[in-house]
Amino acid sequence: METKNSPTCRNSTIAGLLFFIAGTVILMGIITAEIFYPPGYSTSNSEISDLGATRPPDNLIYQPSASIFNGTMISGGLLVLAASAFLFRDLKRRIILFPALLGAGILGVGLFPGNNAFFHPLFALVAFIAGGLSALVSSAITSTPFRYVLAFLGLVTLVFLFFSSLFIPFLGDGGTERFVAYPVVIWAIGFGGYLIGKGNENLGDPVR
Numbered sequence: 001m002e003t004k005n006s007p008t009c010r011n012s013t014i015a016g017l018l019f020f021i022a023g024t025v026i027l028m029g030i031i032t033a034e035i036f037y038p039p040g041y042s043t044s045n046s047e048i049s050d051l052g053a054t055r056p057p058d059n060l061i062y063q064p065s066a067s068i069f070n071g072t073m074i075s076g077g078l079l080v081l082a083a084s085a086f087l088f089r090d091l092k093r094r095i096i097l098f099p100a101l102l103g104a105g106i107l108g109v110g111l112f113p114g115n116n117a118f119f120h121p122l123f124a125l126v127a128f129i130a131g132g133l134s135a136l137v138s139s140a141i142t143s144t145p146f147r148y149v150l151a152f153l154g155l156v157t158l159v160f161l162f163f164s165s166l167f168i169p170f171l172g173d174g175g176t177e178r179f180v181a182y183p184v185v186i187w188a189i190g191f192g193g194y195l196i197g198k199g200n201e202n203l204g205d206p207v208r
Contacts, residue, residue, distance in 0.1 A: 081104065153186055
């Protein structure tokens, strides 16, 4: 028997598919942009957003990496926003606010590359915080033991974000940022797969 918070098979499956595609697109887009970036780019010392444009005063933009990265963020952000909308149609819970903010943050990162000193850091921060919180709150509507995996991914993102100064000496700026960003990407892929698999079940029921 379905409750008012139980997603239908169609909506949850679509939401899951969109989350899964978004995570995959973002991951492969970043990898592809790194491939075409000029020599000298380092996953330890270079920030992910350098692929779109470096921060002032350098403002370095290398093609085709910039177009690949920015296009990836724009499409990924739109996919996450769409996924959040489909999920909200059934759950009607405020926790969907966090994935929606994540989508808006990713979209803003693509629309305002790293050479935009005001908007880019703002949208990146929104994406990171909302991404970590999305992973945490999504554990409330998933079953054991997967709920603990999602919660762990969210904690990793938030810990590396708010205590980045502790990790930068060992991992570098780029390495630390990747421990903030990649758990969110993994969450999108994993949570998307979960939603697809649970599309015909009562996702809103209490977790056992």
